[in-house]
Amino acid sequence: MKNKHEKPEGKISRIGAYKTFLIVPIVLLIASAAILVAGFMQTGEWFTRSIELKGGTLISITTPNPMNIPDVEDSLSKFGPVIVRELRSYSGYGISIEVEADVDADLVLEDLRRMGIDTEEYSIESIGPALGESFWVQAQYGIIIAFMLMGIIVFIIFRIPVPSIAVMLCAVSDIIITLAVMQILGLSLSLASFAALLMLIGYSIDTDILLTTRLIKVTDKPLGERMTGAFKTGITMTGTTLGVLIALLLTTTSVVLFQIASVLTIGLVIDIINTWFQNATLLRWHCERKGLV
Secondary structure: OOOOOOOOHHHHHHHHHHHHHHHHHHHHHHHHHHHHHHHHHHHOOOOOEOHHHHOEEEEEEEEOOOOOHHHHHHHHHHHOOOEEEEEEEOOEEEEEEEEOOOOOHHHHHHHHHHOOOOOOEEEEEEEOHHHHHHHHHHHHHHHHHHHHHHHHHHHHHHOOHHHHHHHHHHHHHHHHHHHHHHHHHOOOEOHHHHHHHHHHHHHHHHHHHHHHHHHHHOOOOOHHHHHHHHHHHHHHHHHHHHHHHHHHHHHOOOHHHHHHHHHHHHHHHHHHHHHHHHHHHHHHHHHHHHOOO
């Protein structure tokens, strides 16, 4: 005889199947944390900082023709630690060179001219180690304060622990995974990329609050319909932003704009995964437990 309180197995499996979506963001978060920890064990820093946050000299050059980056790095290695990056766009080619603060930028430019590189269009930015460290301390305070204020506002809006924690967890995951991907791609943390991370927090919270509001506060429609509507709106918002950022990546030769667009592009792709695999799953689980279906 069947127990009247016993639920059909098929229904149980259907209800629990969506929870497997949590595997993807969890694996990404653990792998990203491992990458950052490995970097700290090797260098003593969680991620690579640019000269703006540690001090040094940045030389940016715009040329009509592409350059051989390995040859440039080999030639400039006599100046000590050097980071050379290539920038490409429809309007031309560019290269950025980071050297220590005590290196004479004119000597670097002279060496490039001997290699046959056109250095007619260039800019030089120098920041002392003390000033760079000061910027870094302020940047850390900025990110901490941003998360604190964000958490307070989210909790005031929803006043329910689980949805509020899910929104915060999504934003934290976005930042950690984006930083790890930046390390893999060789993108250092600069003032520009730091600004992009702060913007990413805003984009992340935007889509998460949209999703949470649709699921928690709008209860006149079935849960599945509410999730579908939130997904369409959220993906449209993120997709249009990604389109603009990709266009910027393809057309700009500005180092600052390239850094901002690169970090935001990485972060928004990660946010799609964290919002619609992690946050949506946790919120659906919460709604089913509370009977908000």
